[in-house]
Amino acid sequence: MNRILKVGAPVAAQDGFIQISFIVITVIANRRGLADAAAVGIVEKIIGFLFLVPSSMLSAVSALGAQNIGAGKPERARLTLRYAAALACSFGFVVAVAVQFAAEPLVALFTDAADGAQVVRLGGQYLRGYIWDCCLAGVQFSFSGYFCAIGRSELSFLHNFLSILLARVPGAYLASRFFPQTLFPMGLASAAGSLVSIVVCVSAYALLRRHERT
Numbered sequence: 001m002n003r004i005l006k007v008g009a010p011v012a013a014q015d016g017f018i019q020i021s022f023i024v025i026t027v028i029a030n031r032r033g034l035a036d037a038a039a040v041g042i043v044e045k046i047i048g049f050l051f052l053v054p055s056s057m058l059s060a061v062s063a064l065g066a067q068n069i070g071a072g073k074p075e076r077a078r079l080t081l082r083y084a085a086a087l088a089c090s091f092g093f094v095v096a097v098a099v100q101f102a103a104e105p106l107v108a109l110f111t112d113a114a115d116g117a118q119v120v121r122l123g124g125q126y127l128r129g130y131i132w133d134c135c136l137a138g139v140q141f142s143f144s145g146y147f148c149a150i151g152r153s154e155l156s157f158l159h160n161f162l163s164i165l166l167a168r169v170p171g172a173y174l175a176s177r178f179f180p181q182t183l184f185p186m187g188l189a190s191a192a193g194s195l196v197s198i199v200v201c202v203s204a205y206a207l208l209r210r211h212e213r214t
Contacts (some may be wrong), residue, residue, distance in 0.1 A: 011153050
Protein backbone atom coordinates (compact mmCIF):
# COMPACT_ATOMS: atom_id res chain seq x y z
CA MET A 1 0.00 0.00 0.00
CA ASN A 2 2.85 2.37 0.84
CA ARG A 3 4.50 1.80 -2.54
CA ILE A 4 1.21 2.33 -4.38
CA LEU A 5 0.52 5.59 -2.52
CA LYS A 6 4.10 6.76 -3.04
CA VAL A 7 3.54 6.66 -6.78
CA GLY A 8 -0.16 7.51 -6.90
CA ALA A 9 -0.41 10.41 -4.45
CA PRO A 10 1.91 12.78 -6.38
CA VAL A 11 0.07 11.96 -9.61
CA ALA A 12 -3.28 12.75 -7.99
CA ALA A 13 -1.93 16.02 -6.56
CA GLN A 14 -0.43 16.89 -9.93
CA ASP A 15 -3.75 16.42 -11.74
CA GLY A 16 -5.47 18.49 -9.09
CA PHE A 17 -3.07 21.40 -9.52
CA ILE A 18 -3.44 21.24 -13.30
CA GLN A 19 -7.23 21.46 -13.07
CA ILE A 20 -6.97 24.35 -10.61
CA SER A 21 -4.66 26.20 -13.01
CA PHE A 22 -7.20 25.76 -15.83
CA ILE A 23 -9.91 27.21 -13.58
CA VAL A 24 -7.71 30.20 -12.70
CA ILE A 25 -6.91 30.86 -16.37
CA THR A 26 -10.63 30.63 -17.19
CA VAL A 27 -11.36 33.20 -14.47
CA ILE A 28 -8.70 35.50 -15.94
CA ALA A 29 -10.26 35.13 -19.40
CA ASN A 30 -13.79 35.73 -18.07
CA ARG A 31 -12.72 39.05 -16.57
CA ARG A 32 -11.65 40.25 -20.01
CA GLY A 33 -15.19 40.09 -21.34
CA LEU A 34 -17.74 37.79 -22.95
CA ALA A 35 -16.03 37.47 -26.33
CA ASP A 36 -12.66 36.66 -24.76
CA ALA A 37 -14.21 34.08 -22.44
CA ALA A 38 -16.05 32.43 -25.34
CA ALA A 39 -12.87 32.37 -27.44
CA VAL A 40 -10.85 30.75 -24.65
CA GLY A 41 -13.59 28.17 -24.05
CA ILE A 42 -13.67 27.19 -27.73
CA VAL A 43 -9.90 26.92 -27.99
CA GLU A 44 -9.76 24.72 -24.88
CA LYS A 45 -12.09 22.26 -26.65
CA ILE A 46 -9.86 22.22 -29.75
CA ILE A 47 -6.73 21.82 -27.66
CA GLY A 48 -8.33 19.01 -25.66
CA PHE A 49 -8.85 17.07 -28.90
CA LEU A 50 -5.38 17.77 -30.33
CA PHE A 51 -3.73 16.88 -27.01
CA LEU A 52 -4.98 13.30 -27.23
CA VAL A 53 -1.77 12.34 -29.04
CA PRO A 54 0.85 13.98 -26.78
CA SER A 55 -1.04 13.10 -23.59
CA SER A 56 -1.24 9.45 -24.64
CA MET A 57 2.56 9.35 -24.51
CA LEU A 58 2.39 9.60 -20.73
CA SER A 59 0.47 6.33 -20.50
CA ALA A 60 2.57 4.68 -23.21
CA VAL A 61 5.93 5.55 -21.65
CA SER A 62 4.69 4.71 -18.17
CA ALA A 63 3.48 1.24 -19.20
CA LEU A 64 6.35 0.29 -21.53
CA GLY A 65 8.97 1.89 -19.31
CA ALA A 66 7.77 0.06 -16.20
CA GLN A 67 7.71 -3.21 -18.15
CA ASN A 68 11.33 -2.78 -19.19
CA ILE A 69 12.40 -1.64 -15.74
CA GLY A 70 10.77 -4.75 -14.29
CA ALA A 71 12.58 -6.89 -16.87
CA GLY A 72 15.91 -5.41 -15.82
CA LYS A 73 16.35 -3.43 -19.05
CA PRO A 74 16.55 0.23 -18.00
CA GLU A 75 18.21 1.25 -21.26
CA ARG A 76 15.12 0.18 -23.19
CA ALA A 77 13.01 2.29 -20.85
CA ARG A 78 15.19 5.29 -21.66
CA LEU A 79 14.87 4.56 -25.38
CA THR A 80 11.10 4.44 -24.96
CA LEU A 81 11.26 7.92 -23.44
CA ARG A 82 13.35 9.28 -26.31
CA TYR A 83 11.23 7.81 -29.07
CA ALA A 84 7.98 8.90 -27.42
CA ALA A 85 9.25 12.45 -26.92
CA ALA A 86 10.45 12.60 -30.55
CA LEU A 87 7.14 11.30 -31.90
CA ALA A 88 5.06 13.66 -29.76
CA CYS A 89 7.23 16.67 -30.55
CA SER A 90 7.13 15.91 -34.29
CA PHE A 91 3.35 15.58 -34.26
CA GLY A 92 2.99 18.77 -32.24
CA PHE A 93 5.26 20.75 -34.56
CA VAL A 94 3.33 19.71 -37.67
CA VAL A 95 0.00 20.56 -36.00
CA ALA A 96 1.32 23.89 -34.67
CA VAL A 97 2.51 24.98 -38.11
CA ALA A 98 -0.74 23.89 -39.77
CA VAL A 99 -2.86 25.74 -37.20
CA GLN A 100 -1.07 29.01 -37.97
CA PHE A 101 -2.86 28.93 -41.34
CA ALA A 102 -6.20 27.54 -40.14
CA ALA A 103 -6.81 28.99 -36.68
CA GLU A 104 -9.88 31.08 -37.49
CA PRO A 105 -11.65 28.38 -39.54
CA LEU A 106 -11.18 25.94 -36.67
CA VAL A 107 -12.65 28.37 -34.15
CA ALA A 108 -15.49 29.21 -36.57
CA LEU A 109 -16.64 25.57 -36.39
CA PHE A 110 -17.96 26.33 -32.89
CA THR A 111 -19.67 29.66 -33.53
CA ASP A 112 -21.36 31.66 -36.26
CA ALA A 113 -18.70 33.27 -38.46
CA ALA A 114 -20.76 36.45 -38.91
CA ASP A 115 -22.39 37.07 -35.52
CA GLY A 116 -19.37 35.68 -33.69
CA ALA A 117 -16.70 37.44 -35.74
CA GLN A 118 -15.09 38.92 -32.62
CA VAL A 119 -14.96 35.50 -30.96
CA VAL A 120 -13.43 33.95 -34.08
CA ARG A 121 -10.77 36.68 -34.27
CA LEU A 122 -9.82 36.39 -30.59
CA GLY A 123 -9.99 32.60 -30.69
CA GLY A 124 -7.62 32.55 -33.65
CA GLN A 125 -5.14 34.67 -31.72
CA TYR A 126 -5.34 32.48 -28.63
CA LEU A 127 -5.09 29.26 -30.63
CA ARG A 128 -2.02 30.43 -32.55
CA GLY A 129 -0.19 30.98 -29.29
CA TYR A 130 -1.56 28.03 -27.34
CA ILE A 131 -0.95 25.48 -30.10
CA TRP A 132 2.82 25.57 -29.59
CA ASP A 133 2.14 23.88 -26.27
CA CYS A 134 1.10 20.83 -28.31
CA CYS A 135 4.71 20.53 -29.48
CA LEU A 136 6.29 21.04 -26.06
CA ALA A 137 3.74 19.22 -23.90
CA GLY A 138 4.45 15.89 -25.61
CA VAL A 139 8.02 16.03 -24.32
CA GLN A 140 7.07 16.76 -20.71
CA PHE A 141 4.28 14.16 -20.85
CA SER A 142 6.83 11.57 -21.95
CA PHE A 143 9.11 12.51 -19.05
CA SER A 144 6.16 12.26 -16.64
CA GLY A 145 5.49 8.74 -17.87
CA TYR A 146 9.15 7.81 -17.44
CA PHE A 147 9.34 9.20 -13.91
CA CYS A 148 6.21 7.22 -12.98
CA ALA A 149 7.72 4.09 -14.56
CA ILE A 150 10.81 4.26 -12.37
CA GLY A 151 8.75 5.01 -9.27
CA ARG A 152 9.70 8.70 -9.02
CA SER A 153 6.31 10.29 -9.66
CA GLU A 154 7.20 13.12 -7.27
CA LEU A 155 9.41 14.46 -10.06
CA SER A 156 6.39 14.53 -12.35
CA PHE A 157 4.49 16.49 -9.70
CA LEU A 158 7.45 18.84 -9.21
CA HIS A 159 7.83 19.92 -12.82
CA ASN A 160 4.08 20.44 -13.25
CA PHE A 161 3.84 22.42 -10.02
CA LEU A 162 6.75 24.66 -10.98
CA SER A 163 5.40 25.23 -14.49
CA ILE A 164 2.03 26.32 -13.07
CA LEU A 165 3.57 28.47 -10.35
CA LEU A 166 6.29 30.11 -12.45
CA ALA A 167 4.80 30.38 -15.93
CA ARG A 168 1.25 29.28 -16.74
CA VAL A 169 -0.81 31.24 -14.24
CA PRO A 170 1.43 34.32 -13.79
CA GLY A 171 2.08 34.37 -17.54
CA ALA A 172 -1.64 34.31 -18.33
CA TYR A 173 -2.32 37.04 -15.78
CA LEU A 174 0.46 39.34 -17.01
CA ALA A 175 -0.46 38.75 -20.66
CA SER A 176 -4.08 39.58 -19.91
CA ARG A 177 -3.09 42.75 -18.09
CA PHE A 178 -0.49 44.14 -20.49
CA PHE A 179 -2.00 42.93 -23.78
CA PRO A 180 -5.74 43.66 -23.43
CA GLN A 181 -6.32 43.80 -27.20
CA THR A 182 -5.06 40.34 -28.09
CA LEU A 183 -5.13 36.80 -26.66
CA PHE A 184 -1.98 35.63 -28.46
CA PRO A 185 0.44 36.28 -25.54
CA MET A 186 -1.99 34.63 -23.15
CA GLY A 187 -1.91 31.52 -25.34
CA LEU A 188 1.89 31.55 -25.30
CA ALA A 189 1.81 31.42 -21.49
CA SER A 190 0.74 27.76 -21.67
CA ALA A 191 3.63 26.95 -23.99
CA ALA A 192 5.98 28.78 -21.62
CA GLY A 193 4.72 26.56 -18.81
CA SER A 194 5.61 23.42 -20.77
CA LEU A 195 9.03 24.89 -21.53
CA VAL A 196 9.65 25.32 -17.80
CA SER A 197 8.54 21.71 -17.29
CA ILE A 198 10.98 20.46 -19.92
CA VAL A 199 13.88 22.31 -18.28
CA VAL A 200 13.03 20.76 -14.91
CA CYS A 201 12.53 17.31 -16.45
CA VAL A 202 15.83 17.34 -18.34
CA SER A 203 17.66 18.53 -15.22
CA ALA A 204 16.07 15.83 -13.06
CA TYR A 205 16.79 13.17 -15.70
CA ALA A 206 20.45 14.23 -15.89
CA LEU A 207 20.78 14.09 -12.10
CA LEU A 208 19.25 10.60 -12.02
CA ARG A 209 21.64 9.38 -14.73
CA ARG A 210 24.62 10.84 -12.86
CA HIS A 211 23.47 9.14 -9.67
CA GLU A 212 23.15 5.81 -11.52
CA ARG A 213 26.72 6.05 -12.86
CA THR A 214 28.14 6.77 -9.42
